[in-house]
Amino acid sequence: MIQRALEKSLLSVPQLLEGYQQLGSLLYLSESVPLQLIHRVVKGTPIEAPPKAYLDKAITEVTNLFEEDARRMRAGDYPVNVLQAPNPRAHFSRLGKLYLDSVKISWRRRNKKSKEFSDKAREHFADVPEYYQRNFHHQTDGYLSAESAELYDHQVDILFRGTASAMRRMILWGLRDQAEVLDDGEGMKILEVGCGNGSATIDLAKTFPKAKIVSLDLSAPYLGAAKENLKKHSRVSLVQGDAAETDFKDNTFDAVVSVFLFHELPREERERVLKEAYRVVKPGGYVGMVDSIQMDDVPELNFGLEVFPKEFHEPFYKNYVNHAMEDIFHQVGLRDIKSRTGFVSKLVGSKKPAATE
Numbered sequence: 147m148i149q150r151a152l153e154k155s156l157l158s159v160p161q162l163l164e165g166y167q168q169l170g171s172l173l174y175l176s177e178s179v180p181l182q183l184i185h186r187v188v189k190g191t192p193i194e195a196p197p198k199a200y201l202d203k204a205i206t207e208v209t210n211l212f213e214e215d216a217r218r219m220r221a222g223d224y225p226v227n228v229l230q231a232p233n234p235r236a237h238f239s240r241l242g243k244l245y246l247d248s249v250k251i252s253w254r255r256r257n258k259k260s261k262e263f264s265d266k267a268r269e270h271f272a273d274v275p276e277y278y279q280r281n282f283h284h285q286t287d288g289y290l291s292a293e294s295a296e297l298y299d300h301q302v303d304i305l306f307r308g309t310a311s312a313m314r315r316m317i318l319w320g321l322r323d324q325a326e327v328l329d330d331g332e333g334m335k336i337l338e339v340g341c342g343n344g345s346a347t348i349d350l351a352k353t354f355p356k357a358k359i360v361s362l363d364l365s366a367p368y369l370g371a372a373k374e375n376l377k378k379h380s381r382v383s384l385v386q387g388d389a390a391e392t393d394f395k396d397n398t399f400d401a402v403v404s405v406f407l408f409h410e411l412p413r414e415e416r417e418r419v420l421k422e423a424y425r426v427v428k429p430g431g432y433v434g435m436v437d438s439i440q441m442d443d444v445p446e447l448n449f450g451l452e453v454f455p456k457e458f459h460e461p462f463y464k465n466y467v468n469h470a471m472e473d474i475f476h477q478v479g480l481r482d483i484k485s486r487t488g489f490v491s492k493l494v495g496s497k498k499p500a501a502t503e
């Protein structure tokens with residue numbers, strides 16, 4: 147209903163799009179308060195408060211992100227139905243589970259436990275590399291259970307105070323502006339690596355309904371959730387595997403993209419994944435990622451980059467923020483590297499040189 151109302155009023159009241167997103171931000175901001183209390187009680191210490199300069203800059207950056215997102219929807223870069231109103235019943239039932247689970251998460255944070263898995267989750271260990279066998283963000287079962295998959299997107303929305311979806315959509319900016327994908331993606335093959343539950347995949351599929359999209363992830367349970375979330379999108383295929391070592395032939399895809407993958411990878415794995423992207427993308431094709439900003443991309447937000455890995459189990463994040471992704475893109479042979487930021491994320495896009503270059 148909200149979507150339909152937005153669509154009808156799109157031309158007359160464009161600010162509604164931003165207002166809608168700001169309402170979402172308020173919702174997730176309010177949902178973060180109990181989590182902070184639980185964290186304080188169980189862990190015994192509060193999360194470090196950000197300085198005023200950080201907060202001021204964060205507000206400006208969020209406003210700019212929402213404005214650009216709305217501008218692009220109005221311009222037809224992507225359809226307005228990428229804005230998904232949550233189903234209230236599912237939302238609040240999940241929120242209850244999420245609060246209960248947050249007690250366990252805070253306990254793991256307090257006791258620095260990062261290798262706790264249920265027996266069922268451990269069954270997946272044979273399929274995943276060693277660095278991945280951990281509770282990223284101290285989340286229960288890491289990425290290796292259906293329960294974790296159920297809570298993950300909501301946890302991310304709370305963490306980023308309702309801005310995660312707009313940041314994910316920055317990958318569409320790259321595909322429109324630099325890869326110059328035509329209207330509906332007809333004839334295109336896109337590979338998405340680290341698709342998780344398919345949140346960015348849905349936006350890709352809605353924006354490029356005629357493109358053939360292959361989305362890959364290491365986690366079988368998250369791919370299970372993605373399958374459910376993507377059941378209306380028959381042109382998307384889901385594949386389980388390591389983005390650093392795929393079975394695709396050389397020069398297969400017109401574009402290889404990822405959202406929020408690289409900050410979770412060890413340095414060598416980041417390079418291997420980009421080398422693999424270079425191998426499977428066609429000459430002249432696009433390789434792009436959206437992920438966390440890195441040190442000094444937005445100096446006023448550096449505080450957040452320092453606090454994040456202290457509070458959440460993100461073992462490779464410190465290394466990630468200190469090694470510019472643009473340099474690794476260049477190192478593997480990608481060229482025409484362009485970056486731009488949106489709140490705490492950045493889009494890095496590039497081209498594989500055409501065969502004659």
Ligand SMILES: C[S@@+](CC[C@H](N)C(=O)[O-])C[C@H]1O[C@@H](n2cnc3c(N)ncnc32)[C@H](O)[C@@H]1O
Pocket residue numbers: 278289314339340341342343344345346362363364365368387388389390404405406407410411
């Ligand atoms: C932070 S999540 C992001 C998920 C999703 N793209 C999103 O926007 O929410 C990182 C994802 O990368 C996946 N992943 C981590 N290492 C991977 C690898 N080497 N190959 C494929 N997927 C990987 C994880 O299973 C997880 O689903």
